[in-house]
Amino acid sequence: MRLGREFIEALDTVAEERGLDMSVVTSAIEAALLSAYNRRYHPYSVDRTTEIKINHDTGDITISELRKVVEAPTNPDREISLSDALAIDPTAQLGSILKIEKNPGDFGRIAAQTTRQIISQRLRDEERKIVYSVFADKVGDMVNGTVFKMDGSQIIIHLNDKTDATLPMRERIMGEKYVPGSVMKFYVLDVKNNFRGARIVVSRTHPGLLRRLLEVEIPEIKEGIIEIKNIVRDGGLRAKVSLITLDPDVDPVGSCVGNGGARIKAVSAALRNEKIDIVAYSSDPLTYIKNALSPAQIVKVEPVLDREKEAIAYVYPDQLSLAIGKGGQNVRLAAKLTGWKLNIETLEPDKMPTLKDIFDDVFEEPEQTQPAEEL
Secondary structure, eight states: OBOOHHHHHHHHHHHHHHTOOHHHHHHHHHHHHHHHHHHHHOTTOSSOEEEEEEOTTTOBEEEEEEEEEESSOSOTTTEEEHHHHHHHOTTOOTTOEEEEEEOOTTHHHHHHHHHHHHHHHHHHHHHHHHHHHHHHTTTTOEEEEEEEEEETTEEEEEEETTEEEEEOGGGSOTTOOOOTTOEEEEEEEEEEEETTEEEEEEESSOHHHHHHHHHHHOHHHHTTSEEEEEEEEETTTEEEEEEEESSTTSOHHHHHHOGGGHHHHHHHHTTTSOEEEEEEOOSSHHHHHHHHTTTSOOSEEEEOTTSTTEEEEEEOGGGHHHHHOGGGHHHHHHHHHHTOEEEEEEOOOOOOOOHHHHTTTTSSOOOOOOOOOOO
């Protein structure tokens, strides 16, 4: 029985195009044929031992039933007498395994059908494994993707010709339009393998996406001269990034902002023009808090006594709304960035005393008295 050389060549071509290991596919076909053979010819036997091999060079299929050569067989499904074995193979010996070749005439059709099924299944299985192995290593990386379509509450993203990912609602930038055909950058959040294949989840709001964009746009970060200490985001609205430099001659904030803000604007543009505050990290928590509340100008920061990691930031009245931010966004992100609970309080600005303040008693208006009535 044979599959034929042309079939083997076609199988090689498919395996090569799909990136499959031909030995794995051949083993899968042999296992499927063995299962089909036993179901067809030995449906009630659990002891019978059969072997099926495919010759990759010729396409020939060899079916052999294996028997152990013994003096007096007690299990005909697994054993054969020495006399019967010698009639088949003159070199047979006691204790050896005899292969009795079979060639059932009606098995060809079953073999062809089974082979087609297992090839299709194996191709799907192997492709899923390849996709999983490739993208499992990309968790935490940035990838380009093309918006394909809406599927319920999720958006399907084409990562390549064979691989799709899902963008859940919680991972989308608020107000961002996901138009089919548009190309965007995504953060690979999770990759799981199940019976349907690799399930890839991507994000547009994860701080890791901003980190990868900064690494691409700012060479000093990629080269390790500037280190990102922390990133917090309100996706599509505002982000804060704290940096520290390992080279005292390099200004981390200026390097990230770039000439005329060119570098940070390029990063922002990839995130629906998200506002990005670049903050200088400090090992002094009070200085770090002051920097984190940028762009507001902070007069001073004081820790709250008897309360762990809680502080009050004092601002002049004209800086209060900026320090708090719309809906409390600025102070909330600063708190997340530093890990401190922050309170904002106003401080009246100092002013030079006036002459009236100094000579208050002199300039005090005389009391108005009621004129005496004439007698």
